[in-house]
Amino acid sequence: MQAPTLDRSPDTAETTRKLRVATASLSGCFGCHMSLLDIDARITELVKLVEFDRSPITDIKTCGPCDIGLVEGAVANSENVHVLRELRANCQILIALGACAVNGGLPAQRNHLDVGEMLEDVYRDIDEGLPCVPDDPELPLLLDRVRPVNEVVRVDYFIPGCPPSGDTLWKYLTDLIGGRMPRLDYDLFRYD
Amino acid sequence: MFAASLETASEPRKLRRVAIDPVTRVEGHGKVTILLDEANKVHQVRLHIVEVRGFEKFIEGRPYWEVPVSVQRLCGICPVSHHLAAAKAMDQIAGYDLLTPTAEKLRRLMHYGQMVQSHAVHFYHLASPDLLLGFDSEPTRRNIVGVLEDFPQIATEGVLVRRFGQEVIRATAGKRVHGTGAVPGGMNKALSRDDREMLRADVDQVIDWTVGAIRMVERLHETKPAFYNHFGEVAGNMLGLVNASGAADYYNGTLRARDAAGTIIFDRVKDASYRDVLEEEVKSWSYMKFPHIKAIGSEEGWYRVGPLARIQVCDLLTSERAEAERQRLLAVGGGKPLHGTLFYHWARLVELLHAAELIRNLLDDPTICATDLMADKGERRFHAVGVIEAPRGTLFHEYKVGEDDLVTYCNLIVSTTNNNQAMNEAIRKVAVQYLDGHEITEPLLNHIEVAIRAYDPCLSCATHALGLMPLQVELVDADGIVLSDVRRGMDGGVSCSVPG
Numbered sequence: 001m002q003a004p005t006l007d008r009s010p011d012t013a014e015t016t017r018k019l020r021v022a023t024a025s026l027s028g029c030f031g032c033h034m035s036l037l038d039i040d041a042r043i044t045e046l047v048k049l050v051e052f053d054r055s056p057i058t059d060i061k062t063c064g065p066c067d068i069g070l071v072e073g074a075v076a077n078s079e080n081v082h083v084l085r086e087l088r089a090n091c092q093i094l095i096a097l098g099a100c101a102v103n104g105g106l107p108a109q110r111n112h113l114d115v116g117e118m119l120e121d122v123y124r125d126i127d128e129g130l131p132c133v134p135d136d137p138e139l140p141l142l143l144d145r146v147r148p149v150n151e152v153v154r155v156d157y158f159i160p161g162c163p164p165s166g167d168t169l170w171k172y173l174t175d176l177i178g179g180r181m182p183r184l185d186y187d188l189f190r191y192d
Numbered sequence: 193m194f195a196a197s198l199e200t201a202s203e204p205r206k207l208r209r210v211a212i213d214p215v216t217r218v219e220g221h222g223k224v225t226i227l228l229d230e231a232n233k234v235h236q237v238r239l240h241i242v243e244v245r246g247f248e249k250f251i252e253g254r255p256y257w258e259v260p261v262s263v264q265r266l267c268g269i270c271p272v273s274h275h276l277a278a279a280k281a282m283d284q285i286a287g288y289d290l291l292t293p294t295a296e297k298l299r300r301l302m303h304y305g306q307m308v309q310s311h312a313v314h315f316y317h318l319a320s321p322d323l324l325l326g327f328d329s330e331p332t333r334r335n336i337v338g339v340l341e342d343f344p345q346i347a348t349e350g351v352l353v354r355r356f357g358q359e360v361i362r363a364t365a366g367k368r369v370h371g372t373g374a375v376p377g378g379m380n381k382a383l384s385r386d387d388r389e390m391l392r393a394d395v396d397q398v399i400d401w402t403v404g405a406i407r408m409v410e411r412l413h414e415t416k417p418a419f420y421n422h423f424g425e426v427a428g429n430m431l432g433l434v435n436a437s438g439a440a441d442y443y444n445g446t447l448r449a450r451d452a453a454g455t456i457i458f459d460r461v462k463d464a465s466y467r468d469v470l471e472e473e474v475k476s477w478s479y480m481k482f483p484h485i486k487a488i489g490s491e492e493g494w495y496r497v498g499p500l501a502r503i504q505v506c507d508l509l510t511s512e513r514a515e516a517e518r519q520r521l522l523a524v525g526g527g528k529p530l531h532g533t534l535f536y537h538w539a540r541l542v543e544l545l546h547a548a549e550l551i552r553n554l555l556d557d558p559t560i561c562a563t564d565l566m567a568d569k570g571e572r573r574f575h576a577v578g579v580i581e582a583p584r585g586t587l588f589h590e591y592k593v594g595e596d597d598l599v600t601y602c603n604l605i606v607s608t609t610n611n612n613q614a615m616n617e618a619i620r621k622v623a624v625q626y627l628d629g630h631e632i633t634e635p636l637l638n639h640i641e642v643a644i645r646a647y648d649p650c651l652s653c654a655t656h657a658l659g660l661m662p663l664q665v666e667l668v669d670a671d672g673i674v675l676s677d678v679r680r681g682m683d684g685g686v687s688c689s690v691p692g
């Protein structure tokens with residue numbers, strides 16, 4: 001199957017319109033978002049090409065129709081599922097950003113543990129000996145296992161790395177925005 | 193204290209709920225709920241940390257040498273802080289008492305680079321839109337892009353100051369986010385001469401820009417002094433690390449706490465003894481625990497950490513320009529400690545300046561590129577505590593490691609957890625000051641977020657623990673008939689019903 005590129009009809013206002021980009025952090029560490037900021041001064045070029053929709057760095061709290069969605073972090077609770085589905089439903093192209101989104105990453109290290117037992121351990125008051133586990137309805141329900149995003153929604157592109165570097169994201173996004181099939185050379189991949 | 197009365201409403205079911213979900217322009221996941229009555233009187237305000245990840249548990253069973261690299265994945269904004277707090281603990285576990293002079297200098301360099309980048313990303317990218325564009329400006333423009341459009345000079349300086357901090361980290365840790373520089377007993381990489389020259393060439397400019405930013409915040413303050421002094425102002429205790437002469441020390445030191453009037457509560461407490469002076473409490477409505485000073489108790493014993501606490505806990509900053517700026521800021525209080533939430537920004541920039549000056553001093557150190565990176569090994573230990581001043585405040589890592597080198601126990605009190613009650617107190621104060629009795633609008637809700645942002649919370653960090661009890665358990669028999677039904681209500685109470 002061919003991975004999608006952005007569909008922008010030529011010779012209309014479409015080609016000059018700024019693309020809308022949404023970003024979300026699920027169960028991640030924000031490091032992938034930091035890498036996005038690691039494009040440094042190129043951010044001034046980026047904002048000539050795109051405008052941001054829902055993102056932790058804007059005050060837009062729910063996602064509207066977008067061209068590109070970038071998602072960092074794995075799926076660990078019911079709220080992550082909700083945010084991810086909203087992103088998928090609104091974004092023409094959805095990109096899984098970084099190890100957590102691509103394959104669960106470090107958060108998935110909890111998968112061999114029983115959720116209930118772990119929580120009792122962590123919230124056990126050392127002196128009292130009785131666990132007091134936070135359980136308010138305002139807190140989203142935890143999933144029994146941490147999942148990569150593609151186990152919950154369809155994903156168009158995966159960018160591995162923890163995190164992928166700023167240069168990697170710059171190359172990827174400028175390719176995509178320019179209507180090209182994104183290509184990353186070997187030196188832009190980084191596994192560790 | 194009046195604000196504490198807003199923690200729990202007496203009859204939550206009769207009230208209207210307004211939520212800020214998610215809290216934006218902060219790191220990680222949090223939401224605020226506010227319960228109001230028909231006259232818009234505020235009855236309850238809570239900052240909930242809604243995510244849990246379980247680091248403390250899944251670190252168990254991992255080899256100790258892996259921990260400094262893995263735990264930094266708690267947070268991509270301040271990974272170096274976790275990296276170094278864990279490394280400090282693992283130095284002791286592996287039997288290294290004293291690092292070589294170069295290794296300690298390189299770790300400090302990395303740490304100060306972290307301080308610069310984290311404070312810069314917070315001030316310029318996350319908080320400045322409120323300060324420069326206005327708390328009640330158009331929400332779709334209230335972000336770094338809006339600042340780039342309206343104040344391109346300041347935004348560009350911010351991007352470059354942050355870049356400088358990230359480059360210091362890259363030069364010492366190998367990459368900008370989640371590097372590997374520190375290993376138990378020292379460092380795995382010397383600073384290259386090229387990197388040193390490159391950083392040295394930029395540092396003076398970074399220092400000048402930072403002083404410019406401090407002046408800007410000072411001018412903002414002068415436009416509405418009463419507003420800036422009292423926005424979200426709640427008197428509280430303060431905690432931080434200081435060295436033997438009472439100067440702030442971000443990498444090493446002993447714990448000192450002062451009360452709201454500035455009187456010392458405890459001093460020279462060794463980091464390994466933190467449990468003698470602090471304890472944690474759990475509340476049903478947040479995954480983030482609530483630490484407090486043991487001797488005072490959970491009601492009044494909460495404290496602040498981070499820039500505003502640190503600059504007032506210490507007796508001085510060791511770098512010249514930053515100390516002069518600290519004095520200018522403290523002068524605003526006329527001899528009394530500052531407790532206004534918005535002073536955090538000013539204090540943060542003073543610290544950014546301090547960190548940049550410390551970086552310059554280290555780069556000028558003739559031995560900074562030396563290669564004595566690993567210490568001599570002594571006696572292996574099985575229990576250790578590593579404490580450090582992360583950008584957001586004091587950070588505690590405690591580990592036990594077995595004979596087989598595998599971690600058997602881990603406890604983390606991250607900076608933002610230390611500020612948990614302080615943030616809740618601040619938003620309750622803001623709710624009383626600005627929301628009470630008014631029709632709730634987006635700008636008013638943003639006032640609440642402004643107070644949270646001032647603390648620069650790192651909610652990913654604060655979500656290290658794991659778990660959630662089912663909210664409702666139904667016992668259903670083979671025919672689908674409900675045999676019993678256990679629920680947990682808003683008040684945390686458990687009800688059990690057995691139909692028929």
Ligand code: SF4
Pocket residue numbers: 027028029030031032072073097098099100101105106161162163265268369
């Ligand atoms: S992939 Fe790495 S950098 Fe990205 S969110 Fe996960 S832990 Fe953080």
